Amino acid sequence: MNFFRTIILTTLGLSVAHASTGAYDNILNSEKLQLSRADHIIAEHMVNMVKFTEKGYINQEILTKVLNESEKSKNFAFFVPWLKSIQHISKINGTSDFITYCRQYTTRKETLPFERVLERLAGNYCRERTLESIGRDIDKTKTLSDEATLFIQENLKFFLTKKNKKNFAYFVQSQSDKPEILKKLSQEVTTYSVRHEIVPSQEVLQDILINEQITKLIQDKGFNPLQHQNVFYAEYGKLIELGYKAIDSKDANEKKIKDHYHFLKNYLELNQDHLPVGLCLTRMNDFAKSVFRNGYKDLSRDIFKFIVKKNNKEIQEDALFFYLWTYLSLNEFKDAQKLANQFNLIKKSTSIVDPRLKFWIAYIHEELNEKSDAIALYENIIVNHPLSYYGIMSTKKLQVLKPDSQFISFYTTNGAIAQAPVGLELKNLDDDHISSLIRLKAWSKIDNARFLKLELKRLNNHSMPALLVKYPTDKQQLVKSDLHLINAKIIQTSQNYLGTFRYLYEVLDKKEVLFNRSLLEVLYPKPYIEVLSKALKKDPLDPIVVLSLIRQESVFNPLARSPVGARGLMQLMPATARRLKRSVRDKHLVNPEINIELGTKYFKGLVKRYDGNLVYVLSAYNAGESRVERWKNLYFDTDATILKNIEAIPFLETRNYVKLIFRNIFFYKLLINEKQDVVDPRELNQIFDVKLGFNK
Numbered sequence: 244m245n246f247f248r249t250i251i252l253t254t255l256g257l258s259v260a261h262a263s264t265g266a267y268d269n270i271l272n273s274e275k276l277q278l279s280r281a282d283h284i285i286a287e288h289m290v291n292m293v294k295f296t297e298k299g300y301i302n303q304e305i306l307t308k309v310l311n312e313s314e315k316s317k318n319f320a321f322f323v324p325w326l327k328s329i330q331h332i333s334k335i336n337g338t339s340d341f342i343t344y345c346r347q348y349t350t351r352k353e354t355l356p357f358e359r360v361l362e363r364l365a366g367n368y369c370r371e372r373t374l375e376s377i378g379r380d381i382d383k384t385k386t387l388s389d390e391a392t393l394f395i396q397e398n399l400k401f402f403l404t405k406k407n408k409k410n411f412a413y414f415v416q417s418q419s420d421k422p423e424i425l426k427k428l429s430q431e432v433t434t435y436s437v438r439h440e441i442v443p444s445q446e447v448l449q450d451i452l453i454n455e456q457i458t459k460l461i462q463d464k465g466f467n468p469l470q471h472q473n474v475f476y477a478e479y480g481k482l483i484e485l486g487y488k489a490i491d492s493k494d495a496n497e498k499k500i501k502d503h504y505h506f507l508k509n510y511l512e513l514n515q516d517h518l519p520v521g522l523c524l525t526r527m528n529d530f531a532k533s534v535f536r537n538g539y540k541d542l543s544r545d546i547f548k549f550i551v552k553k554n555n556k557e558i559q560e561d562a563l564f565f566y567l568w569t570y571l572s573l574n575e576f577k578d579a580q581k582l583a584n585q586f587n588l589i590k591k592s593t594s595i596v597d598p599r600l601k602f603w604i605a606y607i608h609e610e611l612n613e614k615s616d617a618i619a620l621y622e623n624i625i626v627n628h629p630l631s632y633y634g635i636m637s638t639k640k641l642q643v644l645k646p647d648s649q650f651i652s653f654y655t656t657n658g659a660i661a662q663a664p665v666g667l668e669l670k671n672l673d674d675d676h677i678s679s680l681i682r683l684k685a686w687s688k689i690d691n692a693r694f695l696k697l698e699l700k701r702l703n704n705h706s707m708p709a710l711l712v713k714y715p716t717d718k719q720q721l722v723k724s725d726l727h728l729i730n731a732k733i734i735q736t737s738q739n740y741l742g743t744f745r746y747l748y749e750v751l752d753k754k755e756v757l758f759n760r761s762l763l764e765v766l767y768p769k770p771y772i773e774v775l776s777k778a779l780k781k782d783p784l785d786p787i788v789v790l791s792l793i794r795q796e797s798v799f800n801p802l803a804r805s806p807v808g809a810r811g812l813m814q815l816m817p818a819t820a821r822r823l824k825r826s827v828r829d830k831h832l833v834n835p836e837i838n839i840e841l842g843t844k845y846f847k848g849l850v851k852r853y854d855g856n857l858v859y860v861l862s863a864y865n866a867g868e869s870r871v872e873r874w875k876n877l878y879f880d881t882d883a884t885i886l887k888n889i890e891a892i893p894f895l896e897t898r899n900y901v902k903l904i905f906r907n908i909f910f911y912k913l914l915i916n917e918k919q920d921v922v923d924p925r926e927l928n929q930i931f932d933v934k935l936g937f938n939k
Contacts (some may be wrong), residue, residue, distance in 0.1 A: 267729055270669050275677050278684045285312045285319045286685035296364050299371050301333045318678040325361040332369050338380050341373040342394045349397050356700040367406045370398055374414045387424045399435040403443050412446035419450050426452060433457045475517040482507045483526050490537050497539050504546055521557035524550050528562050535569055536893055544569050560597040571603060576610040593623050598633035614644055622650045629758045632902040635909045654913055666721035671713050676706040680733060687737040695742060702730060724757040731765050741798040767910045770799050771835055778839050789843055791907030801835050813842025858888050861904055866897045
């Protein structure tokens with residue numbers, strides 16, 4: 244990578260470093276990082292222990308066993324104090340002893356995420372046992388001791404707002420036949436609630452004695468602000484549905500739809516203090532899209548304008564894009580530019596978050612022959628959104644507008660995905676960090692998403708900062724990126740591809756991972772490629788296209804099942820599978836070979852039906868053939884570019900699905916490209932071109 248290009252990328256805020264995942268092998272395959280069978284078993288037992296503790300039931304046999312096992316394992320030793328606490332709490336008998344021991348849990352001491360969760364669990368369990376003990380004492384003495392009253396006072400913030408509120412409600416209910424005790428409890432609840440302006444749960448309120456103070460609090464705050472809001476939102480939803488019915492009715496006309504819109508707008512403005520405004524504007528935005536797609540462009544523009552002027556962060560850029568799209572889709576580029584200028588989008592285009600909006604502003608520049616502005620914005624998209632569909636399409640645009648652009652080689656093997664040494668050294672990983680990585684491997688292997696997330700937080704908030712100080716400042720970003728990729732690869736060793744992708748996209752959003760070959764190899768793995776190649780051995784269909792589809796459909800999970808019943812790697816509906824092969828049963832669809840055999844057969848049928856148009860093929864695979872036939876008549880334009888036809892897909896899910904599969908195809912083709920220096924635009928174009936419609 245030359246000096247000029249390095250300066251450009253650094254200026255635009257994207258660091259570029261190069262490493263291959265193979266370079267991590269010496270760390271990942273180190274004997275120090277291997278998960279033993281004993282630690283695997285401890286992890287399973289620990290998950291069960293946490294479940295038991297949350298339910299308030301402790302199996303002493305499992306507790307003793309996991310405690311003994313953890314004491315022998317350096318990797319699970321940090322669980323020992325918590326396990327001993329649970330063991331101690333489970334054996335306490337007297338209320339005074341409970342109260343004394345539980346007092347340590349009234350204030351937070353732990354700062355690390357995993358330890359904090361364990362501390363909270365122990366506190367909840369201790370308070371639950373203490374309430375039970377106080378209840379038994381009341382049954383014996385018919386009084387509430389001062390010590391017990393003080394305990395309740397100290398823990399009301401947990402009893403009224405936290406995990407223990409159901410247990411406390413049951414405790415209050417059990418005192419309903421003891422007037423003096425109920426009066427005392429009611430006073431404590433009222434005093435705390437009024438002081439902190441917290442309305443108790445309805446379960447507690449139905450048993451305590453209600454006085455003027457608590458009544459006024461309820462009147463001021465309401466039982467549940469969200470419940471109050473939901474009443475207004477439900478009515479808003481009914482108005483939206485009436486609007487859709489007006490669009491779909493046989494006697495639909497612009498005036499009728501416009502009347503519904505004005506009624507909806509007035510309702511929102513009159514009741515906005517009682518409505519979730521972001522959600523309401525989002526639904527109105529969807530309504531406006533439907534209005535436009537049904538041919539009422541002027542009315543749709545009025546609605547989009549109203550939404551944009553609300554300046555709501557949740558929906559602003561999406562509404563701006565579709566407002567622009569009402570002009571772009573009709574090739575009214577000058578009017579689109581006027582609109583962009585009206586909302587100052589041209590001047591602030593580089594600060595726009597949504598790459599789609601940014602891309603189409605660049606497109607406007609290009610169509611109006613403002614090439615330098617278009618080029619600058621396309622280059623900005625590549626750097627700030629390198630993994631997006633629009634980053635790829637921006638590179639495609641630069642091939643035509645500026646063939647000698649430094650950014651054309653950004654994605655190629657002489658650019659951002661070239662190979663170079665890893666910055667991390669195994670010798671700098673301390674014992675605590677290694678133990679945390681082994682636990683990460685264990686949580687991934689037993690597929691426990693909750694513990695996986697907690698361990699990642701512990702690694703990134705505790706282990707990583709302690710390690711980075713061992714490296715010079717100019718090397719820390721590279722080492723941080725290496726650490727994230729090692730975490731991701733450990734998760735992926737258990738075929739937990741979904742967990743891997745979620746983690747990497749999260750740290751990518753924080754700009755903590757460098758864009759390089761190592762990242763791409765983890766994000767675009769190739770499981771089942773041999774099965775695919777075998778299934779398509781005598782067929783011209785590229786296995787990479789199907790691999791890209793599988794990544795999107797099931798994230799390589801052969802057991803995946805959708806809410807509507809689609810199954811396996813290629814998410815086949817059982818009825819579709821039986822149409823392709825009568826003897827197949829539902830249980831067969833979790834078999835990768837069978838699923839791929841039938842899935843590719845169905846996919847090839849779609850390719851034939853739509854004459855190789857990949858936009859139609861993928862849309863039909865996702866949304867159904869009947870919908871695509873309808874869309875061809877209503878929304879798709881055979882003379883338009885593929886870019887425009889993809890944006891014209893009316894279903895958000897299908898639209899994103901098609902874009903993401905095109906993106907997947909590009910990166911897979913990029914990674915399997917063996918050339919070390921692809922700078923010729925004609926050669927680079929081969930990476931984009933999949934013969935099924937990516938050449939327009």
